[in-house]
Structure formats: C-alpha cells, structure tokens
C-alpha cells in the first residue's frame with residue numbers, strides 16, 4: 001500500500017519534492033498557507049546552480065523548460081565603489097549556463113505544472129505519534145493524519161518543533177528591499193547601471209545590491225548592520241519615512257547609486273535570520289524537514305538551490321530507495337544536514353565579508369568565486 005505523504009509548504013523545496021514524486025507516479029498532498037499562488041508578490045530573481053537547483057530540475061524532468069525561461073545574461077555582475085567607480089565588471093560567456101537567473105514566479109509556475117496544491121491550508125502543529133500516523137493540525141482547527149509529513153514551510157516552520165527545538169537567530173544584518181518597474185523606459189540611467197544582471201556597491205558595514213528581473217523589473221536590497229529593532233520608531237508602511245532613513249544611512253554615496261533608493265516604490269523590511277550552521281536533529285519516524293525549515297542561512301545564492309535539491313533527493317529516496325522507507329528518510333537527513341552545514345558556514349562567512357567594516361573584503365570574496 002502507498003504511504004500517505006504530505007508536504008507542508010509550496011515553496012521551492014516543497015514543490016520540487018512534490019514534482020519529483022509526481023514524476024514517479026507517487027501521490028502526495030501539498031498543503032500551503034497562502035490562499036492562492038499569486039496571493040503575495042513572489043519575490044526577486046534566483047540564480048540556479050548547475051550542481052544544485054539545476055540538478056533538482058533535471059530530476060524533476062524540467063531542465064529544458066528552465067533553460068528556455070532562464071536568463072544566462074543575468075549572471076553579469078558589476079561591483080562599484082561608494083563613489084561610483086567601477087571596480088569589477090564580469091560578463092558571462094554566451095554559452096555560460098553555470099547559474100542563470102529565473103524569476104521566482106516563473107520558477108513557481110514551472111514547478112506547479114500539474115500539481116494539485118491545497119491553498120489556504122495553514123498548518124498550526126504536527127504531532128509525530130498521533131494515533132493512526134502523524135497528526136497535522138491546521139490553523140482552522142481541522143486535522144488529518146499521514147504516514148510521512150515533510151516540513152518545507154520555510155524559516156518559521158510549524159513542523160520543525162516536532163523534530164527540533166532550534167529557532168532562527170538574527171545575524172546582525174538587516175536587508176530592506178525595494179523595486180523599480182519598467183526601468184529601461186522610465187530610468188534608462190539606472191538600467192545601464194544595473195546592466196543585464198546585478199550591480200553591488202560595498203561600503204563600511206553597508207551594501208546596496210540591485211538585480212534585474214525579467215520585464216524591466218529591478219529589485220534593490222539595502223543591507224546594513226543594525227539592531228533588529230532599528231526601525232522601532234519608523235512606520236514600515238510609510239515609504240517616504242523609510243526612504244529618508246535609508247538615504248541617511250547611505251549618506252555620502254554616489255548620487256547615481258542613491259537614485260536606486262530614491263526611485264524605489266514600497267520598502268520591505270527583512271532582518272536576516274539563520275538557524276545554527278550545524279543544525280541536526282534526532283530522527284523522528286514520520287516527520288522530516290527540507291529547505292529553510294531545516295537549514296535557514298544568509299541569502300547568498302544557495303538557499304533555494306539547496307531547498308530544491310533536498311526536495312528532489314528526498315522524493316527519489318522514497319520512490320527508488322530499497323527497503324524500509326523510514327530508513328531512506330533517515331539516510332537522506334544525514335546527507336542533507338552534512339551538505340547544508342557546509343553551505344551554512346560558507347554563506348555565514350560570506351555575509352561577514354560582504355557587510356563588513358572593510359569593504360575590500362567584499363571585492364576579495366567575489367574575486368575568489370567569480371571565474372577570471
């Protein structure tokens with residue numbers, strides 16, 4: 001008899017998991033808190049690496065469709081000094097497919113495909129030994145049981161407490177996100193500044209990063225070291241007040257760079273939280289975690305990639321692994337946590353260097369990872 005499997009969360013981890021199970025004709029229940037796929041803005045662009053996110057898409061049978069949608073030119077990266085001097089300007093070769101960019105919304109739709117997601121089903125709690133299997137309690141008071149519950153519900157997972165007492169902690173770095181629309185027509189100077197990919201400016205304990213998405217949309221991230229409550233006296237919905245305080249924080253930076261903040265529309269406050277780099281847990285039969293729920297780390301281009309590979313590998317372990325399915329999950333957890341632990345250390349060290357008292361550290365980091 002087929003096991004009743006539920007995945008909580010329709011982000012990159014949960015959807016990749018469900019899509020690979022679907023490819024292997026294994027039924028899965030996908031439970032998502034958002035009331036609809038487009039209930040909130042999908043977020044910025046993601047670069048998917050050959051050996052991580054792209055490998056996951058290959059396992060889902062979606063690599064060709066990804067290649068048709070993705071933007072290899074988005075791999076371009078320019079670094080400026082705070083006075084606007086160009087320090088580095090990397091352009092990808094025409095055949096470079098190492099980590100092309102894709103809009104999150106496009107990736108979500110690609111993964112969704114034929115999946116039948118149950119929207120508006122926020123999970124409140126998971127009880128591992130819930131009688132006839134693992135009990136899932138929903139926010140609306142309903143409950144259901146499954147043989148395996150996979151927590152792919154992100155940073156503030158409601159499934160995680162069933163296996164681990166770990167909670168995310170603040171890194172000391174906050175990111176405030178804004179965006180510009182129709183940049184080529186409305187802000188041609190900024191369009192040139194950002195180019196086909198990203199532009200990043202590093203100052204003392206501050207960074208400003210702008211990334212081109214498809215359709216002339218540009219996301220801008222102002223990152224800085226600050227107490228988590230730095231905005232306590234600021235109304236986050238008051239865009240002009242947030243803009244003024246950001247302009248004060250980045251005071252003295254080159255005018256064209258600050259134009260990215262001056263023209264940004266709404267501002268979204270994202271303090272950067274992480275789980276401990278070595279987060280593991282004692283295996284609990286019937287419950288496991290994927291993606292940010294298992295290994296939340298700084299947003300340095302790895303999280304979604306790892307989340308997708310986690311999802312694809314767990315689905316393969318369940319459908320093609322020999323013997324006891326619970327043993328397959330346990331072995332998967334060991335592989336996942338070892339890999340995530342390595343990336344958590346890399347991304348945490350990277351964040352220390354990118355938002356650092358010495359801006360030369362940020363440039364040195366890029367010199368180490370960019371192809372020459």
Ligand SMILES: Cc1cc2nc3c(=O)[nH]c(=O)nc-3n(C[C@H](O)[C@H](O)[C@H](O)COP(=O)(O)OP(=O)(O)OC[C@H]3O[C@@H](n4cnc5c(N)ncnc54)[C@H](O)[C@@H]3O)c2cc1C
Pocket residue numbers: 008009010011012013014031032033034044045046047121122123124152153154155156157158270290291292293299300301302303304305306307
């Ligand atoms: C600004 C920024 C830029 C980034 N850029 C990159 C990048 O370029 N490359 C990269 O690899 N990574 C990047 N990341 C990291 C990446 O976004 C995450 O690691 C990735 O989204 C994790 O996927 P996930 O599926 O585990 O979790 P999520 O994407 O958080 O998805 C979790 C899903 O679960 C749902 N959910 C939450 N709680 C419940 C509940 N109680 N019940 C039911 N459903 C629930 C949520 O609504 C959501 O749909 C970036 C992150 C940020 C913040």
